[in-house]
Amino acid sequence: MLKYTFILSFLMLVIGCQKEVQSNPENYLSATENQEFKEKIVKYFEEPPKKVTIEKKWDSVHNEYYSKKAKSADLYHYYKDNDGYIYFAIAKIAPSLKIKKVATIGKLKIENDTITYYEEICRTWKMEAPELKEKTKVLFDKIVNNEEVENYYTKNSQPEFWIEFPDDINYYDTKNRVWKTK
Template sequence: MKLYVKGFFLVMLILISCEGGSKYDPGKYLNEKEQKQILLTSIRYMGHLPKKATHQTKFDPVYDEYYSKLALDYTLEAYYKKDGYEYFLASRIAPSLKVKKVAIGVKMKRTSDGQLEFYEEVFRTWKFEIPEMLEKGLMLFDKMVKGEDLSPYYPQNSGEEEYIEFPDAKVYFDVEERRWKINSIHQPDLEEII
């Protein structure tokens, strides 16, 4: 009996995830060029720094080609616009023996000419196999868009079930500098993480 109940709840969760996913399907709101533009606009924040680059030099034209290629590694999984903000969920392949992806939930605002006015990475997930990344990523994305509290899904609060890798008790997203940092209380000599 317990197996049937668990199976029922699993099917319901998948159906809810699929429904939420279709509501946030980027193709409903953006054409392919607009989707690529969102990734290009945010890639210098989401992506890893090129060799020899710093957070101060990552916008130098010498790195344009690197970031253009890096943006191709990302997929726009979900998108929604609300109250002047754009919300999106992007994913990328993560190093692993099996094919796994990391998802990043972003809230941003752009000016009329497409420049970033506000940028916040609300969460980054652990790496998951693609079906699990989509299920958990879309659930978290839906909560983010609705303004719900994501702290129950932080590592220190989620028990043995993994959802969000960052933020956690030590790592936070600095909205002013637009990057993840380690709280200096925990590691006074180390501030940067990504």
């Protein structure tokens, strides 16, 4: 309990120092639009089905698998800036003995119903939902406000765990739209 009190106090201090972004998806998207958005990006943030290569994950034969994954994902945050970039934070269930999730925070641009730009800015460590929601909000606001989040990388945030990727070894390749190892 003391640990969560410390985390909450720290989060409140950090949040008080930055501009809060109005990012509740319900303020921008209907329930149908929320689901359509998740369906549009699910093949990026989800792993392909077992024994399916990254190149084959786009095949329509896998649409049912990805549809289920999209339905189980939670769109925590959504914000569209003046340049047309959509920032998002989406959480999915992570393998764990207890129910935990990871969040992906990214940005994209859609033109003529096609994703013309997609970037995953960071992926969190797996956490239980209350902690993940609090930390994701802090990170999301910083990213939308164009503030640095390197202090939240694992090597800089000990003993807390915030951002698992990127790190010194892993980075997001925006051209191929995948995480890669240096």
